[in-house]
Amino acid sequence: MTTFEQLEEKKIVVRRWVEQVFNGKNLAAVDELKIANYVDWTPFPGQGPALKGFKPVLQLFLHSFPDFCYTIEDELAEGDLVVFRGAWRGTHQRDFMGIPPTGREVTGQRIDTFRVIGDKMVEHWGCGNELDVMQLIGAIPTEHHESPLVSN
Amino acid sequence: MSLEENKSIVRRFLEEIFSFRNLTAIDELVAPEAIDHCKQSLTLWLILSALPDFRISIKTMIAEGDRVAVISTLSGTHQGALMGIAPSNKPVSIVKADIFHVAQGRIVEIWQNGDYIGLMQQIGAVNAQRLTYHLQVAPELSTEVKTSVPVQIRS
Numbered sequence: 482m483t484t485f486e487q488l489e490e491k492k493i494v495v496r497r498w499v500e501q502v503f504n505g506k507n508l509a510a511v512d513e514l515k516i517a518n519y520v521d522w523t524p525f526p527g528q529g530p531a532l533k534g535f536k537p538v539l540q541l542f543l544h545s546f547p548d549f550c551y552t553i554e555d556e557l558a559e560g561d562l563v564v565f566r567g568a569w570r571g572t573h574q575r576d577f578m579g580i581p582p583t584g585r586e587v588t589g590q591r592i593d594t595f596r597v598i599g600d601k602m603v604e605h606w607g608c609g610n611e612l613d614v615m616q617l618i619g620a621i622p623t624e625h626h627e628s629p630l631v632s633n
Numbered sequence: 634m635s636l637e638e639n640k641s642i643v644r645r646f647l648e649e650i651f652s653f654r655n656l657t658a659i660d661e662l663v664a665p666e667a668i669d670h671c672k673q674s675l676t677l678w679l680i681l682s683a684l685p686d687f688r689i690s691i692k693t694m695i696a697e698g699d700r701v702a703v704i705s706t707l708s709g710t711h712q713g714a715l716m717g718i719a720p721s722n723k724p725v726s727i728v729k730a731d732i733f734h735v736a737q738g739r740i741v742e743i744w745q746n747g748d749y750i751g752l753m754q755q756i757g758a759v760n761a762q763r764l765t766y767h768l769q770v771a772p773e774l775s776t777e778v779k780t781s782v783p784v785q786i787r788s
Contacts, residue, residue: 559697562695594702609746
């Protein structure tokens, strides 16, 4: 049975990721916080395996939305699993997958689950509204409805 | 209420809706003032109507305080039009992550999410090969501007 302290320590690993990598843009911390054989069950389209495949996806988002900022809204932990619910925002200021910068501000909602062993994340299941984000900036055509991120 | 009691309420809710298609269970398990925080255009209901044989398989539940997170897989066959994509009859299976806030034995808030880009890939709406190319030439974190090739997404 994981103790309260152990659960808090696992949450701290993910909080460090948010503070140092997402918001701090410190890519050196990636290898400190995720293992090389990181397993991502919800890869972004085109994402390769392991941490090596994940890094370009991370770089893509941080590069294309240079003011990327993630806010933690809820944390749950049980056993060796940590769930973070959060929101991110950023402005599409640089090329994103061939789409020239639109200048649009996008908001993302995410629920990410990590298996944390020791002081590193080893496995990930992530769900987010990237489909709406990509529609808003024109990376995916919207045929029958508007992205809810389009303001009126 | 205990963590186990909360998990059991959420499990019953998911089973009644997704396995037994019993929508009347909502009255018993969901508070009338419950809030659905879903802000996405691709709503769960749109997806379920495109996958008439939908089913959910709960992989794990994580409970803390008055919340329960559920990681599950949503599967079905793409038999209905979905976001402009005609039925492909392909089997689809995606990860879903949902968080439920339980109070006094009922669900009072739901945050839902799913791997909807994965769903689009599986029904052939997103061409992963072109996107792989872009990830291979993904920029380092720098202020350099790189030239790009337009993405082709089959629609």
